Amino acid sequence: MKISGKTRVCGVIGDPIEHTLSPVMHNAAFEELNLDFVYLAFRVRREELREAIIGARSLDLQGLNVTMPHKNAVMRYLDEINSTARSIGAVNTILNDEGRLMGYNTDGVGALKALEENGITPNGKKLILLGAGGAGKAIAFHAAREVEELVILNRTPQKAKKLAEVLRKEFNKKINGDALSTEIMKEELRDADILVNATSVGMHPDIDQSLVPPSSLRTDLCVMDIIYNPLETKLAKDAKAVGAKVVSGIEMLVYQGAASFEIWTNHPAPVKVMKQAVLNKLSELGAHH
Numbered sequence: 001m002k003i004s005g006k007t008r009v010c011g012v013i014g015d016p017i018e019h020t021l022s023p024v025m026h027n028a029a030f031e032e033l034n035l036d037f038v039y040l041a042f043r044v045r046r047e048e049l050r051e052a053i054i055g056a057r058s059l060d061l062q063g064l065n066v067t068m069p070h071k072n073a074v075m076r077y078l079d080e081i082n083s084t085a086r087s088i089g090a091v092n093t094i095l096n097d098e099g100r101l102m103g104y105n106t107d108g109v110g111a112l113k114a115l116e117e118n119g120i121t122p123n124g125k126k127l128i129l130l131g132a133g134g135a136g137k138a139i140a141f142h143a144a145r146e147v148e149e150l151v152i153l154n155r156t157p158q159k160a161k162k163l164a165e166v167l168r169k170e171f172n173k174k175i176n177g178d179a180l181s182t183e184i185m186k187e188e189l190r191d192a193d194i195l196v197n198a199t200s201v202g203m204h205p206d207i208d209q210s211l212v213p214p215s216s217l218r219t220d221l222c223v224m225d226i227i228y229n230p231l232e233t234k235l236a237k238d239a240k241a242v243g244a245k246v247v248s249g250i251e252m253l254v255y256q257g258a259a260s261f262e263i264w265t266n267h268p269a270p271v272k273v274m275k276q277a278v279l280n281k282l283s284e285l286g287a288h289h
């Protein structure tokens with residue numbers, strides 16, 4: 001790595017942040033394209049977010065990723081927010097455009113791109129989304145554009161219902177929100193094409209948990225889990241066992257990162273290199289990190 005007086009600095013802010021895979025992924029991409037950029041992780045405490053953003057502007061950082069717990073709170077310190085990010089209510093990417101801080105959300109684009117790059121076209125399909133948290137919302141906004149029918153199921157049903165109502169108004173399609181009950185899920189899955197898990201169920205250390213009864217899975221259902229720790233969740237294993245097509249959480253991680261990379265550098269992201277860097281890091285860390 002060559003650092004010069006002109007090196008542009010990007011990074012990720014969050015708390016906790018030490019387990020982030022983003023530095024490995026983005027630095028591999030900068031290196032691949034020979035860009036004079038570097039990417040670092042910054043632990044920013046909740047109560048110091050404002051100072052961090054003021055500092056980012058003063059230090060002329062090129063861009064930032066924003067993760068827990070700042071995705072919503074950061075919005076008030078930015079100069080402009082992209083309309084989708086505003087609707088989602090969360091920013092995961094900041095671009096410093098000659099002193100103007102612009103907020104974007106690449107989570108939804110990343111998820112949709114992950115599906116498409118794996119041969120799954122949501123266009124005209126019925127998609128079941130589990131989860132209406134930060135990631136769920138971002139995916140819902142992008143999926144709603146493409147699909148024929150969207151069903152959002154969430155443990156807290158009001159969140160799913162409210163989100164569905166907003167999306168129905170905006171997209172004028174069959175979009176419904178409901179409780180995440182096994183009964184409802186079974187019923188909805190009967191004629192669904194795509195299932196996306198955007199809840200944290202199945203994440204390390206609860207690796208043998210899944211919200212979906214294996215008996216509701218079918219060969220012709222496409223399943224994406226946004227969890228990448230473990231690399232293969234219980235849901236992914238169950239789906240593979242019935243011969244369903246499965247997209248792992250790594251794909252979404254890489255494609256949301258790729259979208260951020262393109263915002264900061266204006267270069268097409270080397271997604272293969274980014275994915276390999278993440279996989280190498282994960283195997284170096286062992287199955288769980």
Ligand code: ATR
Nearest residue numbers: 131132133134135136154155156159198199200201
């Ligand atoms: P993220 O930014 O990763 O989406 P989040 O906003 O905290 O994180 O959302 C977590 C999601 O996982 C939510 O949809 C949450 O459901 P609630 O809205 O009811 O909290 C869901 N979730 C977390 N634990 C769950 C569990 N044990 N069963 C079902 N859903 C769960």
